[in-house]
Amino acid sequence: MLQVEDLHTQFFTSRGVVRAVDGVTFHVDAGETLGVVGESGCGKTMTALSILRLVPDPGKITSGRILFRGREVTKMTDEEIRDFRGNDVAMIFQDPMTSLNPVTKIGRQIEEAMTAHERFTETLARGRVIELLKRVRVPAAESRVNDYPHQFSGGMRQRAMIAMGLSNEPSLLIADEPTTALDVTVQAQIIQLMKQLNRELGTAMMLITHNMALVASLCQRVVVMYAGRIVEEGPVEQIFNSPQHPYTWSLLRSVPRVDEARKDRLVSIRGLPPDLSNPPPGCKFHPRCPFVIDKCKTDPEPSLSEVGVNQVARCWVLMRNVTEEGVEAAKASALSKDAAAKLKAPVMEVEGNAGG
């Protein structure tokens, strides 16, 4: 239903060209829930914004195709894309407090999403707003409709955003970190809600997150991104059970798992994400990779290759080629490296304007 082919989105800043999305290809089928995971800054949000052609200045989609039911989104006119947004594909954002207009009533904000596409008359829309709010389990929906965002709690605001996103029955809902800005207990509620809605409505969903647990509970397939590229892709179960790319492996290692032996220590990925205007040579992950070999430092990453049923990954090493001892060594060394790093690190890092 949605097909993204070799998408490149770049930012032309004074410090250089930032390749935020660097050749991304994936698809979303009708009704399925796709997870998109990766650290902050890996390009997942930019990919989503590119799909809606909402890339902010100084960014631009420089090449690639985005096909929605066969139509080229990249080539749509202004009027067509306006019709497309919020209607065929809807997006909900991370922080519901800042993503809602503070001086307009919530009911009105949901209503305008519907009337803008002329699918509902004003009176119909107004009634439907209450229906939608009820559906997302906002209590006292009839009176809440006239409230302002600051009168809602965080969880309720996110529910309202979800209602807004689903108001036009889009084929695809893109959710960018829908739970990150919420309390942990509220997070669980929202996840429940999204599961329910997915069952009830059958809307396809692209769930962007860095929270692997979320992916595990909601998604059928998952795409792992790093430095603007997809490094692994496949069905959720397979990815979780046998991740092939070291980055995926590290991500999973950094999440505590109930079903694992207690003595398996958490491994955090050392280092920081690369500067996308000046990436390291060779494989962009190599400075942080526990299994790096010489080839990774010189040759660019390989293209995605099949590593399992419907699973692809992009690596010279691949986890299945790493021995048991190699894995244990990586865990141990990563841990001791981390521990060592902590001891040498300053008590307080001040960069520029701390506490000003």
Added chain:
Amino acid sequence: MALPVAANIEDLSAWEVSEKQIGLWSDALQRFRRNRLAIAGAVLIAILVLIAFGSPLLVHLGILHDPIKQNVDYIESGPGQNGFSIGSDELGRDTLSRLMYGSQVSLAVGILVQAIILPIGLLVGLTAGYFGGRIDNLLMRFTDIWYAFPDLLFVLVVVSVFHPSLLTIFGAISLVNWVGLARLVRGQVLSIKEKEFVEAARSSGSSPAKLILKHLLPNSLGPIIVTLTFGIPNAIFLEAVLSFLGVGIQPPTPTWGQMVFDGYEAIYANPTSVVFPALAIGFTLLAFTFVGDGLRDALDPRMRR
């Protein structure tokens, strides 16, 4: 950059302050330099200062006419006539030299008023912010009353009632302008008081006063400088208005506002006598505004990242 682990809070905060200070100033200077308008303004101000100090010398050397000397034979000359480069006014005085001398008054007003305001504003702001509570309330109500007074009206009343002189004019202008600085300082003190290390210092028994002062300076120096810089054109403006209305610094000392006032009478016959002082006032204010803008952008902590 590896740092030694902090031994106690005082050390840490001291370090934090100096690192910020170095970064702030060199960064700011760089940014200021890139702002062409601000540089233009600064250049103009420098020229004005030169003129203000240099014109008595020029008169002494005979290059420039005496601004006070009246010459009944040559009243209302146009540009270039009778040896007057720009012209002369209704009493035969040379417009050019009066223009140049006028810069003395304008600069003096602008800068001296700020010098007066600084201690007053600092004192009130510090007191209000540090002591808080009822003292703060009282002082803030006091400033509210001051705010309610339209500034031009107050200055006019004071100056006219007490006879315009340097003292009354400077005093009156200062009186209407100190509130802004006081509020700023108070705000800064309050925001520093909220910071955690002050709480920590207080709970460990040390006096937060020194800590606050130590932090007040680097944090608020920027906004204070900007406020003072913007205050200069305001003061010059008030003095010019006073002169224009006839209650400013009295003749024979030439001021630009006075020149506009005098020239206005003869505006049909000799428009240049109005235009030049008017433009002088305008461009001087513009220069200070540009510099103020430039300073504000350069010192704005938000833009440093």
Added chain:
Amino acid sequence: MAVTAGRPVRGALLPPQVTAITSTRAGSLAIFIVRRILWMIPILFFVILITFTLMHLAPGSPWDKAGGRQLSDTVVNNLNIRYGLNKPVPQQFLLYITSVIHFDFGLSYQYQGKTVSNLLLESWPYTATIGVLAFLLIIPVGVGLGVLAALRQNTRIDYITMGFATVAASFPNFVIGALMVVAFSVLSYKATGGNFFLPAAGFGADDHLIMPVITLALLPIAYTARLTRASTLETIRQDFVRTAWAKGLPERLVVIRHILKNSLIPVVTTLGPTFAFLVTGSVIVETVFSIPGIGRAFVVAIESRDYPMILGTTVLFSLVIAVANLVVDVAYVFIDPRVRLT
């Protein structure tokens, strides 16, 4: 004064009817207005006090004619008795306060037999006309230019409008007034042989108004434009604007309901100071253009030491400004639903 959370109402001690009122927004609003009006009283009192004190601290008496013959002692005595100046100063003050409450500002010193109230009533229509016209000019032009510059950021339009705004904001209004007179009255008269020029003095309901109104409005327009631009630019970057675009809303709706509705809020708060500026600016503009309004009457009063007139005008101006600020603060409550009143 900003509208922020203040001290909480002492709810437990109030009768239930009052708490019932305060719990509704309309009720809180009413109480807020009443509190602000009550607060205006001490402020005005102090304004009067300060001005009054200044009057009486002045050296000499109001009957000293500058540079002219001095009046004889008996005449001065009589004048003092007539105008109540022989009473002790605190008593004079109290008398003044009581009469002010009755809107009686006393007799003018310079115009025999005329009361200050008379003078004020005569002159205020002129001032009001120019002030209102200027205000009506400021809002659309100022906001319009600001929005335009923000939506076309970094284009030529942006630079031109903001450049103009900076210059206009720096040149004092008497300078602008004088320059306009030079340009449009003197030079255009000379250039067109008397055919086209704008009148530089006097008052009439036609081209007499053009230059004074523009002169008065220019600085507030510049200031408003700059503020609107800055505020709009900041609003455009907010997340909720991105949400609005993502919903597929038409451009007009995004600009008006989402961007402007938020970015104009800070602009409203400056309307109070703008109004104050129009009031003080009228003093200058009326002098430059010889308009017989309150501003010019004030200047004349100052020149002739007409204390009651000076006092009366100051009180009136302060009152008007205070009321304007109150109106703006109340309006702000309506505009921004996030504001809490208690």
